Amino acid sequence: MSGFAIAVISFKRGRAYLLNHLVNNVGSFVFGYIYVSIWRSALGESQESSVMVTYLMVNQSILWVTMFLSKGAFIPQKIREGTITFDLLRPYNLLYGSLFEVIGQGMYNLLFRTLPIFALGLMFLGVRLPEPSKVLPFCIVLFNGFLISFFLNYFVGLWSVKFLGASGAQGLYYMLVNLFGGSFLPASYYPGFLKRLMPLLPFAGMNYYPASVYLGSIGLGIALAHQVFWICVLFITAVLLTRRLLRSIQIHGG
């Protein structure tokens, strides 16, 4: 119950800046359009090109649920302001609280960022709707992608607990997701051994698998095997790291 309440508050917090986010959505759509233009110029007017447009725009929309979540799961901000003390006093642990806080934000982003950007893609770029049988698998894989992203963001947050700043870890996070998430390039376009390595890394679970399941090019089973494996690994790491780090936490006062 408390988890749900945390999520609702976090959801409402997002709503305060709805207009700003709608402006931002147009910007995000333009980014998607730039990638679409690059691919279209390379592939011409072909079947492959139209599949690629859908792949790119699905990714551009779901980035808001799988990549651009709050920096470090809200933790760096709490560390800077010292309000982390209140979170540590609460009757649930930091991991649990952060998860639901980010779930609330993720729900907000899904409704007011992912869906509008996706709708713009449908209207202006000829994005194809998924086959009805792919809708549910896509939702499941997308949720798992969100979880993977949450854990990686949470690690960025823990980094700031340890080193009191998150900029380095945040930069590293962006770089790895950008490079191996597959939002611009599907695995088959990576050179050499990276072609085989990329689908194995956790980052692929955030964009490459959800968008591929949407298109039906990868089955639900394979995507789930990958994602569930990584969610387990990341969850265990998160629990262990949380325990270790909170033993020696420095708190900013004032």
Next chain:
Amino acid sequence: MKSILALFMASLKTQYEYRLNFWMDMTISGLNLFSDFLLLFFFMLSFEEIGGWSFGEIAIIYSIVEIGWGVFRVFGEGLSRFEELIITGRFDLLLIRPMNTVKQLLLERVDFRRLGVVFEASAVAVFGFIRSPISFGRIWWIYLLLVLCSTIMTFEINIILAAISFWTVRNSDIVVLAFYSTRTAAMYPAHIYTPMLKHLLTFVVPLATVGYFPIGYLTGRIDSFLAILSPIMGVSLLLPVATLTWFSGMKHYTSTGT
């Protein structure tokens, strides 16, 4: 001049206080952009050209736009986070000091860690000149001039966008729409986009004039002599717009502070 130097040194000292963080942030901000370029590199392994432009030529316009942005990030941190100053009311402080507000903003928080962006973009330029038939020896002064125009234009655009927060208070989302997305668009040959976006990049947020048009002219793809003049035209036309917006914004400014 003395006060400028003092502000400059203060920025350097604060950041260098955390040495490990300083070098790490610098490396990571460079690597972060490098990951974008690496993805483009992978893409080019399969396709070789975008809109008829080779990878080398694209790398050159890419670097022009990016170096301009990198230099802006070093000096423009105060401008790119301008909404914070407005929200917290700290802009009042700048108003009571005997120095031009823009100058103060540029020197208040010189972010040396962003030099990583400039290094990364310069490496992209070197790569571009090696890969393309354009010889650096022959056009080096044009290239440097374009980088200069790109830098000035980035500042002008961001001054205009920062000034918007005098009216709207928050502007970071407008910046994403009006600058970040157009900057990225200007890194690639502009004819791959719809005419609307191309015109936008030519006349409204004219970042295509510092890379795409002049390099297109030098490689013989664009005939009009206007293409080589366009960076100068873009920069000089934006200057009065930026100045006017900034000063009328300041007139409009009402403090949020306590």
